Amino acid sequence: xxxNNSEKLSILKxxxxxxxxxxxxxxxxxxxxxxxxESFPSGKxxxxxxxxxxxxxxxALGMTLVIISKGIDLSVGSVLALAGVVxxxxxxxxxxxxxxxxxxxxxxxxxxxxxxxAVGTLAGAISGGLIAFTGIPAFISTLGMMTVARxxxxxxxxxxxxxxxxxGMLFFGSNxxxxxxxxxxxxxxxxxxxxxxxxxTRFGKSAYAIGGNINAAEVSGIKVKRNIVLIYxxxxxxxxxxxxxxxxxxxxxxxxxxxxxxxxxIAATTIGGTSHSGGIGTVWGxxxxxxxxxxxxxxxxxxGIDPYWQQIVQGMIIVGAVVLDMRKNAKKx
Amino acid sequence: MSENEYILEATNIVKKFxxxxxxxxxxxxxxxGEILGLVxxxxxxxxxxxxxxxxxxxxxxxxxxxxxxxxNKFSTSDALNMGISMIQQxxxxxxxxxxxxxxWLGREPKNKAGLVDHKQxxxxxxxxxxxxxxxxxxxxLVKDLTVAKQQMIEIAKAISYDAKLIIMDxxxxxxxxxxxxxxxxxxxxxxxxxxxxxxxxxKLDEIYEITDRVVVLRDGEYIGSKDIDKIEVxxxxxxxxxxxxxxxxxxxxxxxxDVKMKVVGLSSGKKFxxxxxxxxxGEILGxxxxxxxxxxxxxETIFGMxxxxxGKVFIDGKEVEIKSPADAIANGMAFLTEDRRLNGIFPMLSxxxxxxxxxxxxxxxxxxxxxxxxxxxxxxxxxxxxxxxxPSPEQMVMNLSxxxxxxxxxxxxxxxxxxxxxxxxxxxxxxxxTKAEIHRLITELAGQGKSIxxxxxxxxxxxxxxxxxxxxxxxxxxxxxxxxxxxTQEIVMQYATKTMS
Numbered sequence: 001x002x003x004n005n006s007e008k009l010s011i012l013k014x015x016x017x018x019x020x021x022x023x024x025x026x027x028x029x030x031x032x033x034x035x036x037x038e039s040f041p042s043g044k045x046x047x048x049x050x051x052x053x054x055x056x057x058x059x060a061l062g063m064t065l066v067i068i069s070k071g072i073d074l075s076v077g078s079v080l081a082l083a084g085v086v087x088x089x090x091x092x093x094x095x096x097x098x099x100x101x102x103x104x105x106x107x108x109x110x111x112x113x114x115x116x117x118a119v120g121t122l123a124g125a126i127s128g129g130l131i132a133f134t135g136i137p138a139f140i141s142t143l144g145m146m147t148v149a150r151x152x153x154x155x156x157x158x159x160x161x162x163x164x165x166x167x168g169m170l171f172f173g174s175n176x177x178x179x180x181x182x183x184x185x186x187x188x189x190x191x192x193x194x195x196x197x198x199x200x201t202r203f204g205k206s207a208y209a210i211g212g213n214i215n216a217a218e219v220s221g222i223k224v225k226r227n228i229v230l231i232y233x234x235x236x237x238x239x240x241x242x243x244x245x246x247x248x249x250x251x252x253x254x255x256x257x258x259x260x261x262x263x264x265x266i267a268a269t270t271i272g273g274t275s276h277s278g279g280i281g282t283v284w285g286x287x288x289x290x291x292x293x294x295x296x297x298x299x300x301x302x303x304g305i306d307p308y309w310q311q312i313v314q315g316m317i318i319v320g321a322v323v324l325d326m327r328k329n330a331k332k333x
Numbered sequence: 334m335s336e337n338e339y340i341l342e343a344t345n346i347v348k349k350f351x352x353x354x355x356x357x358x359x360x361x362x363x364x365x366g367e368i369l370g371l372v373x374x375x376x377x378x379x380x381x382x383x384x385x386x387x388x389x390x391x392x393x394x395x396x397x398x399x400x401x402x403x404x405n406k407f408s409t410s411d412a413l414n415m416g417i418s419m420i421q422q423x424x425x426x427x428x429x430x431x432x433x434x435x436x437w438l439g440r441e442p443k444n445k446a447g448l449v450d451h452k453q454x455x456x457x458x459x460x461x462x463x464x465x466x467x468x469x470x471x472x473x474l475v476k477d478l479t480v481a482k483q484q485m486i487e488i489a490k491a492i493s494y495d496a497k498l499i500i501m502d503x504x505x506x507x508x509x510x511x512x513x514x515x516x517x518x519x520x521x522x523x524x525x526x527x528x529x530x531x532x533x534x535x536k537l538d539e540i541y542e543i544t545d546r547v548v549v550l551r552d553g554e555y556i557g558s559k560d561i562d563k564i565e566v567x568x569x570x571x572x573x574x575x576x577x578x579x580x581x582x583x584x585x586x587x588x589x590x591d592v593k594m595k596v597v598g599l600s601s602g603k604k605f606x607x608x609x610x611x612x613x614x615g616e617i618l619g620x621x622x623x624x625x626x627x628x629x630x631x632x633e634t635i636f637g638m639x640x641x642x643x644g645k646v647f648i649d650g651k652e653v654e655i656k657s658p659a660d661a662i663a664n665g666m667a668f669l670t671e672d673r674r675l676n677g678i679f680p681m682l683s684x685x686x687x688x689x690x691x692x693x694x695x696x697x698x699x700x701x702x703x704x705x706x707x708x709x710x711x712x713x714x715x716x717x718x719x720x721x722x723x724p725s726p727e728q729m730v731m732n733l734s735x736x737x738x739x740x741x742x743x744x745x746x747x748x749x750x751x752x753x754x755x756x757x758x759x760x761x762x763x764x765x766x767t768k769a770e771i772h773r774l775i776t777e778l779a780g781q782g783k784s785i786x787x788x789x790x791x792x793x794x795x796x797x798x799x800x801x802x803x804x805x806x807x808x809x810x811x812x813x814x815x816x817x818x819x820x821t822q823e824i825v826m827q828y829a830t831k832t833m834s
Contacts, residue, residue: 202449205430212429219387220413222439279430
């Protein structure tokens with residue numbers, strides 16, 4: 001190979017490694033636009049994709065902080081379900097035949113939102129506290145929380161779905177603000193909040209430091225334990241907030257709801273380039289990773305491809321994204 | 334004395350780790366505006382003492398007074414706030430974050446909105462770096478810097494705390510001549526400001542150049558303190574190594590025959606350059622040198638764990654190309670690594686499996702499965718031959734003593750029937766009794782005509798065991814010494830501290 005060629009190749013490599021994940025998303029969008037020029041690029045479909053991204057997307061923001069700090073949170077799916085049934089139970093209209101609280105009318109939506117976020121925060125505080133103060137691995141702590149939270153959901157609902165919800169709750173699922181669906185607005189606000197938190201606060205810098213080199217963080221005077229608890233609280237809170245969008249959308253929360261969501265969230269975060277070896281990750285990566293999964297689902301539906309294929313492709317993208325990232329993050333010799 | 338002239342007064346510091354008595358009542362006083370050199374052999378307790386002072390390890394007993402204030406139970410962040418900062422021997426950067434975030438970690442400047450002010454941080458970093466003669470982009474990721482620059486960043490960070498006392502633990506190990514000169518001028522500036530520095534180094538010429546006074550530690554004890562212009566280098570070395578040699582080195586004289594392995598002009602990047610030596614059949618070749626001199630890197634390169642950038646290796650007169658440990662093993666080499674836990678032992682597996690693991694290919698029965706019968710027979714054979722003290726071959730290795738764990742590893746490698754055996758710190762952390770047994774084992778192996786290359790930080794071990802000694806300093810071979818009666822620890826130390834200019 002002559003030097004000119006190899007030079008070009010190395011420039012190409014640099015571009016690929018810098019924007020690799022975003023390029024994959026752009027590529028997918030281009031392919032879909034060519035294949036389905038009428039249906040895919042329409043404003044309605046794009047808003048639909050964003051709308052579909054919001055729930056997983058918001059939780060992926062919390063997960064990004066967790067994984068940056070070299071942790072994992074397996075409980076977000078169950079915590080979403082728990083926060084969801086709590087919020088729903090506070091929003092049931094009197095006509096509902098099965099009610100969690102027999103004599104309770106629908107509460108103001110603000111109360112339901114606060115309750116959902118509080119449930120998420122509490123779950124996160126427990127998982128994070130266990131990790132920070134007993135030293136057990138995040139995998140174990142959050143696996144425990146995942147199982148316990150699901151059990152509490154069944155206990156709380158006596159195994160029954162919580163349905164017949166107030167209009168205030170349903171507003172968060174399906175309403176639009178102008179043309180933009182409410183979940184998209186909530187997602188956008190959370191993206192901005194997380195971007196500030198991660199990039200412009202000591203808390204965010206500490207998350208990178210803890211994941212990048214926990215000893216260095218310690219000797220630099222960072223309160224490692226406190227920050228770990230806060231990180232899991234944030235992840236729990238995102239699950240709590242996402243539960244409102246979820247509840248509003250499905251209008252009836254089944255006790256088995258959102259099972260397996262944690263894996264989709266972890267997948268979106270991982271595809272977005274957040275490294276499981278800690279210290280590396282961005283909010284934009286989490287957004288792009290989520291959108292890749294949404295475009296994939298949307299595209300397969302529009303193309304009429306067997307949805308089972310979607311799982312296969314999704315699995316390959318997860319692995320491919322990590323291979324790409326490991327090359328990018330390799331130490332310069 | 335009216336004002337207290339000491340910034341730090343540590344009295345009777347004792348530190349016990351499980352099984353190790355690291356500090357046995359050490360005193361250390363540092364004057365204001367003084368650069369104090371702290372010297373001693375590896376394991377003398379220098380780093381442990383510093384970790385007590387900076388709050389990483391609380392001392393078991395003893396008193397620490399800093400700036401006239403008694404310190405009880407304090408954390409690293411307390412120490413930093415009081416004005417003690419430290420450049421650690423092991424670098425601790427957060428590799429995937431920019432320079433500026435590494436420096437100001439945990440104390441990032443904030444703007445009015447309470448958010449991190451990146452512009453201000455950039456400016457502060459730029460200014461700080463220029464004071465130590467660096468003009469790198471503060472936004473560069475630390476992983477993309479050379480090790481020397483990473484070291485300079487650590488130094489910049491320590492300075493930025495505006496500390497009254499800066500501890501520097503081997504700060505020059507990765508620096509070149511110019512960078513060292515730069516560091517020294519910074520140190521003198523710090524001293525002029527009335528601040529103090531504790532400077533730990535193995536390089537005695539640096540100690541003489543920069544320090545005002547030295548404190549010598551040995552085996553966790555305070556040996557003495559001397560003004561630097563009142564102590565000769567020989568006297569200092571004697572204070573450092575002057576322990577009585579209580580261990581037995583049962584050196585068996587064995588016939589030394591032909592050259593088994595010859596290394597010519599071997600280099601590996603910046604780790605070491607142009608090293609040539611040979612080792613004969615039945616010979617024990619000691620490799621001496623201080624930590625960071627490239628000893629381990631040299632062995633790892635010969636053994637195919639690192640890439641060599643130049644040089645050749647000959648075995649029995651024929652050039653061999655070794656690109657991986659598998660090649661090395663195929664050429665009759667074996668390597669007992671320095672860090673048993675990291676590179677050698679499978680702690681949760683049985684003694685039996687640990688012994689046979691490198692040799693499973695030879696223990697296969699006709700069905701292609703691992704033969705339990707052969708595994709049991711072979712492992713028992715080695716347990717007996719090298720006297721591994723274990724209740725049964727099924728015992729988990731983590732439950733054995735350090736010395737017996739080491740023997741398990743020796744057994745593993747002996748099973749591959751090597752002709753050249755590399756031993757890196759074969760007796761580190763092993764009690765005296767087992768130590769002597771391992772020494773006996775080593776000489777027996779040499780007696781059987783095997784070639785032994787032994788790296789050790791313990792000079793008595795090097796002198797007691799080796800037929801010849803090669804000495805490395807900063808990646809270069811500084812001496813090939815016959816181990817006759819005239820060779821002393823002082824001579825070896827002189828070669829090992831011979832800084833190349």
